[in-house]
Amino acid sequence: SAVISQKPSRDICQRGTSLTIQCQVDSQVTMMFWYRQQPGQSLTLIATANQGSEATYESGFVIDKFPISRPNLTFSTLTVSNMSPEDSSIYLCSGITGGNTEAFFGQGTRLTVV
Amino acid sequence: GIQVEQSPPDLILQEGANSTLRCNFSDSVNNLQWFHQNPWGQLINLFYIPSGTKQNGRLSATTVATERYSLLYISSSQTTDSGVYFCAVQNNNDMRFGAGTRLTVKP
Numbered sequence: 001s002a003v004i005s006q007k008p009s010r011d012i013c014q015r016g017t018s019l020t021i022q023c024q025v026d027s028q029v030t031m032m033f034w035y036r037q038q039p040g041q042s043l044t045l046i047a048t049a050n051q052g053s054e055a056t057y058e059s060g061f062v063i064d065k066f067p068i069s070r071p072n073l074t075f076s077t078l079t080v081s082n083m084s085p086e087d088s089s090i091y092l093c094s095g096i097t098g099g100n101t102e103a104f105f106g107q108g109t110r111l112t113v114v
Numbered sequence: 115g116i117q118v119e120q121s122p123p124d125l126i127l128q129e130g131a132n133s134t135l136r137c138n139f140s141d142s143v144n145n146l147q148w149f150h151q152n153p154w155g156q157l158i159n160l161f162y163i164p165s166g167t168k169q170n171g172r173l174s175a176t177t178v179a180t181e182r183y184s185l186l187y188i189s190s191s192q193t194t195d196s197g198v199y200f201c202a203v204q205n206n207n208d209m210r211f212g213a214g215t216r217l218t219v220k221p
Contacts, residue, residue, distance in 0.1 A: 001159075031207055037155070042200065043211040090155045094209070102162040103147060103202070103209050108155040 002027050002095055006106025013083055013113050020079045021091055021109045028073035029095035034066070037090040037108075049076040049093075083113045116141045116205050120212035127191050127219050135186040135215045137201030145204035146177050148186050150197050151214075157200070160186070191219045 003026045013019050023032070032049040047055040047068055055068035070076040080087055093106045117140040127133055137146070148160040161168050161175040163184065168175055172191075177184040188195055198214045 033208060035211075042213045043202075045208055045210070048208060092155075092157065096204075096207075096209075102145070102159065103204070104159065105149075105157040108157070110155055 001102070002029055002097065002104045004093060004095055004104055004106040006093055006109060008109055009107055010110040011112070013111065015084050015113055017083055018079055018081045019083065019111060020077050021093070023076050023078075023093035023095075023106050025074045025095050027097075029097050030073075032070060032076045032093060032095045033103075034068060034076070034078045035092045035094065037092065039089070043092065046078070046091075049078075080111065083111075085113045087111065088113045116143065116203060116210055118201060118203055118210055118212035120199075120201050120215050122215060123213065124216045125218070127217070129191060129193060129219055129221050131191050131219075132187070132189045133191060133217070135188070135199055135201075135217075137184040137186070137203075137212055139182050139184075139201075139203045141205060142179065142182070143203040143205050145209075146179075146184050147202050147204075147209075148175055148184070149200045149202065150195075151200060152197055160199075188217075191217075193219045193221050195219050 005024045034046040035043040046061045047057040049070040067079045091109045096103045119138045145164045149157045163177045165179045172189045174187045200214045201212045202209045
């Protein structure tokens with residue numbers, strides 16, 4: 001199994017600012033993903049973080065709003081840019097070691113935009 | 115993309131009761147996992163079960179991949195079982211989540 005440390009665990013931010021969320025994995029993982037969970041909703045995939053190249057975004061999510069970095073196999077960041085109250089959500093990262101293996105999640109970042 | 119449906123959406127139980135949560139999916143999958151989301155938002159891995167049956171204490175799960183469904187059984191429920199239970203499936207690489215079942219166990 002992999003342990004994923006995600007920070008910050010929570011934050012309250014002013015609209016118009018940006019927040020960068022970090023995920024550190026204790027072992028190398030093949031794939032890393034970023035999810036958003038709006039209040040009372042399920043998890044929605046934002047993007048797949050690709051090592052050394054641009055992330056692959058799902059429909060409805062764009063790089064300018066959610067830039068993602070993945071410089072190596074154990075670390076990734078997600079930035080929520082130019083925030084508005086609608087961005088208030090839980091953001092979670094996950095990692096898997098291969099296409100048919102168990103996924104593990106970070107503790108989540110609870111973001112409130114005021 | 116693949117569709118994941120969970121039922122029931124909400125479930126209220128008396129402590130000690132048993133329950134069954136269902137997950138249907140629309141296409142063949144490589145993996146299936148059950149998670150419990152705690153009140154702080156953290157996802158707790160319950161089962162990694164692409165097929166077959168597994169048990170862990172009061173919880174067990176069965177996935178029938180050929181019929182595209184999975185079941186999560188909770189026996190002798192406790193108040194600490196309350197929360198949202200998610201089924202998630204993996205087809206190729208990314209994982210897709212169902213809408214969840216919100217379980218409330220009353221003392």
